[in-house]
Amino acid sequence: MPLKLDDRYLKGFISQHEYEGIAPAVKCAAGQLMSQKGQGSDFLGWVTLPEDYDKEEFARIKAAAERVKKNSQVFIVIGIGGSYLGARAAIEFLKSDKYNDLPKDTPDIYFTGNSISSTALQELVTICEGRDVSINMISKSGTTTEPAIAFRVFRELLEKKYGKEGARQRIFCTTDKAKGTLKQLADKEGFETFVVPDNVGGRFSVLTAVGLLPIAVAGCDIDALMNGARRAMKAYTSTELDENDCYKYAAIRNILYNKGKSVEVMVSYEPCYAMMNEWWKQLYGESEGKDQKGLFPASVVFSTDLHSLGQYIQDGRRQLFETVVLIDQPKHQVTLGKDPEDVDGLNYLEGRSMAFINEKAFEGTALAHNDGGVPNVVIHASDFSEDTLGQIIYFFEKACAISGYMLGVNPFNQPGVESYKKNMFALLGKPGYEDQKAALEERIKG
Numbered sequence: 001m002p003l004k005l006d007d008r009y010l011k012g013f014i015s016q017h018e019y020e021g022i023a024p025a026v027k028c029a030a031g032q033l034m035s036q037k038g039q040g041s042d043f044l045g046w047v048t049l050p051e052d053y054d055k056e057e058f059a060r061i062k063a064a065a066e067r068v069k070k071n072s073q074v075f076i077v078i079g080i081g082g083s084y085l086g087a088r089a090a091i092e093f094l095k096s097d098k099y100n101d102l103p104k105d106t107p108d109i110y111f112t113g114n115s116i117s118s119t120a121l122q123e124l125v126t127i128c129e130g131r132d133v134s135i136n137m138i139s140k141s142g143t144t145t146e147p148a149i150a151f152r153v154f155r156e157l158l159e160k161k162y163g164k165e166g167a168r169q170r171i172f173c174t175t176d177k178a179k180g181t182l183k184q185l186a187d188k189e190g191f192e193t194f195v196v197p198d199n200v201g202g203r204f205s206v207l208t209a210v211g212l213l214p215i216a217v218a219g220c221d222i223d224a225l226m227n228g229a230r231r232a233m234k235a236y237t238s239t240e241l242d243e244n245d246c247y248k249y250a251a252i253r254n255i256l257y258n259k260g261k262s263v264e265v266m267v268s269y270e271p272c273y274a275m276m277n278e279w280w281k282q283l284y285g286e287s288e289g290k291d292q293k294g295l296f297p298a299s300v301v302f303s304t305d306l307h308s309l310g311q312y313i314q315d316g317r318r319q320l321f322e323t324v325v326l327i328d329q330p331k332h333q334v335t336l337g338k339d340p341e342d343v344d345g346l347n348y349l350e351g352r353s354m355a356f357i358n359e360k361a362f363e364g365t366a367l368a369h370n371d372g373g374v375p376n377v378v379i380h381a382s383d384f385s386e387d388t389l390g391q392i393i394y395f396f397e398k399a400c401a402i403s404g405y406m407l408g409v410n411p412f413n414q415p416g417v418e419s420y421k422k423n424m425f426a427l428l429g430k431p432g433y434e435d436q437k438a439a440l441e442e443r444i445k446g
């Protein structure tokens with residue numbers, strides 16, 4: 001079943017003539033994207049990736065995943081941003097946010113190199129003690145500090161445990177096909193490598209080896225994932241808004257942004273979607289937040305966060321709209337039984353499934369938030385299958401590109417992230433940053 005955008009909770013916030021008003025801008029953005037004439041057009045490899053991905057490498061990914069499944073109890077995935085969020089989000093969506101704790105015949109999977117916390121790193125080293133471990137080091141640039149630090153620690157751990165040759169069989173590197181420190185290191189040490197294509201940016205890379213190897217190690221069907229993405233690629237081509245929910249979502253975001261909404265809150269009613277929210281936040285935040293423009297992407301999981309951020313969304317500053325992703329078919333059903341004494345007063349729900357209760361929670365919340373002045377865009381997906389996930393990924397990637405072009409930014413660069421890196425390198429005394437060091441230290445002294 002294809003994704004379905006439901007606009008009933010936008011009534012009173014967007015009128016038909018506003019869709020008509022923005023339609024030419026959507027067409028223009030789609031033209032820029034599909035003719036490859038817009039800004040950042042060197043990074044459009046993801047557009048046709050579901051069809052023209054490297055089939056030989058895809059087979060190698062599956063073979064590597066089978067080897068890891070057989071010889072490892074723990075699989076450590078090292079990467080940050082687009083080099084980790086998509087894989088983790090997919091595994092939690094398809095399997096569970098409690099994947100490591102549930103019974104399974106695949107390795108535990110841990111993600112590291114996504115912070116500089118020695119506490120987090122050391123805890124993971126402890127978890128690996130006495131267990132068979134393989135590593136996937138992922139960095140498109142091959143130079144990012146956070147994963148490089150973690151890789152140094154885990155490479156040493158594996159070499160101590162298995163010897164150089166043994167470790168070599170257990171280390172997989174996903175990086176640029178030719179350049180970067182990681183590629184050089186992998187070639188020198190003889191680690192198996194997988195490629196992040198030049199024309200696919202980090203946040204658009206989940207359907208390359210970046211996401212596919214960890215997802216396959218978790219026992220997910222990566223063929224079905226690519227099939228779903230391919231179906232979305234074929235489905236979202238019309239430039240008519242009422243025929244293309246992907247472009248309609250991009251249009252709605254821009255209509256609401258233009259009338260003063262500055263924060264988009266991604267809402268899910270499933271805890272296993274929380275990391276998909278994180279993946280989406282990087283996708284939209286890095287793509288649109290530039291030139292002093294862009295919606296701020298935030299996220300919540302309901303009903304959990306209705307008991308924390310719910311107050312603000314209902315009643316705080318009115319700069320928000322919500323995008324709700326609803327998964328129609330839960331992975332597991334739970335139905336409420338009867339308590340003869342009804343001490344908890346829940347007998348009125350006897351025989352009701354939790355999915356039904358969750359649905360009523362959503363409907364009640366959407367209406368309440370509408371009453372509080374918060375528009376809701378709703379996107380229905382049918383289930384937690386690989387096929388559906390492939391569609392969701394492609395839907396948000398393509399909508400992001402269209403939306404970014406409508407906003408007038410280059411959706412495919414991220415110049416802003418360099419600022420913290422430069423300062424950190426200078427403060428750490430990295431060669432080449434000597435001039436900035438003294439000035440920064442002076443500012444810190446105050």
Ligand SMILES: O=P(O)(O)OC[C@H]1O[C@](O)(CO)[C@@H](O)[C@@H]1O
Nearest residue numbers: 081082083139140141144202417
């Ligand atoms: O894969 P890399 O090159 O290590 O980059 C990781 C992440 O860092 C960023 O470049 C930001 O610094 C993201 O765009 C990217 O997803």
